[in-house]
Amino acid sequence: xxxxxxxxxxxxxxxxxxxxxxxxxxxxxxxxxxxxxxxxxxxxxxxxxxxxxxxxxxxxxxxxxxxxxxxxxxxxxxxxxxxxxxxxxxxxxxxxxxxxxxxxxxxxxxxxxxxxxx
Numbered sequence: 031x032x033x034x035x036x037x038x039x040x041x042x043x044x045x046x047x048x049x050x051x052x053x054x055x056x057x058x059x060x061x062x063x064x065x066x067x068x069x070x071x072x073x074x075x076x077x078x079x080x081x082x083x084x085x086x087x088x089x090x091x092x093x094x095x096x097x098x099x100x101x102x103x104x105x106x107x108x109x110x111x112x113x114x115x116x117x118x119x120x121x122x123x124x125x126x127x128x129x130x131x132x133x134x135x136x137x138x139x140x141x142x143x144x145x146x147x148x
Contacts, residue, residue, distance in 0.1 A: 037078045040088040042102060049121045052086035054146055056139070059106055059114045061093040066130040067113040073136050074115075077143075084147055117142050 040048055040057065049055055058074050060067035078087035092102045092112060107114050110128060117125040125142045127135060 036087075037075055038086065038088040040090040042090075042105075045088070045090060048086065048088050049118050052118075053120060054084065054143070055086040055088060055118045056143070057116050057118065058087075058089045059092055059112055059116065060089060061098055061112050062091065063093060063096055064112050069132065070113050070130040070135065073130075073139075077136070077139055081143055085143055115139065117146065119146050 037058075038048060045057070048057075056074075056077075058067075058070065060070070062068070074087065074089070081087075090102075090106070092098050092106070094100075094102075098112065103109060103111075106116070113130050115127040116123055124146055127138055127142070129135075
């Protein structure tokens with residue numbers, strides 16, 4: 031998979047391929063009913079444009095019936111809520127960010143990307 035300036039929509043069926051085809055990837059696990067998830071979306075999109083040459087960006091909607099799909103929540107988030115950003119290098123999870131905080135999260139994302147690309 032070639033790096034893209036857009037964020038790739040992922041599903042439980044496509045995430046494994048996405049991670050295996052990209053050396054370094056960030057996946058945003060979210061729910062459309064989540065306010066912080068919606069606040070994070072434009073920030074995530076902007077970082078995807080900025081780092082598209084070195085990192086792949088994907089989003090996985092865990093929403094189900096106005097809440098979180100319990101199976102996917104347990105499988106990917108160890109039961110945590112959303113938003114959660116997981117960072118993968120060569121298919122293995124190397125870091126995560128729980129929640130979205132306007133004044134800290136963008137800097138943390140950049141820092142994790144830079145640290146893992148050295």
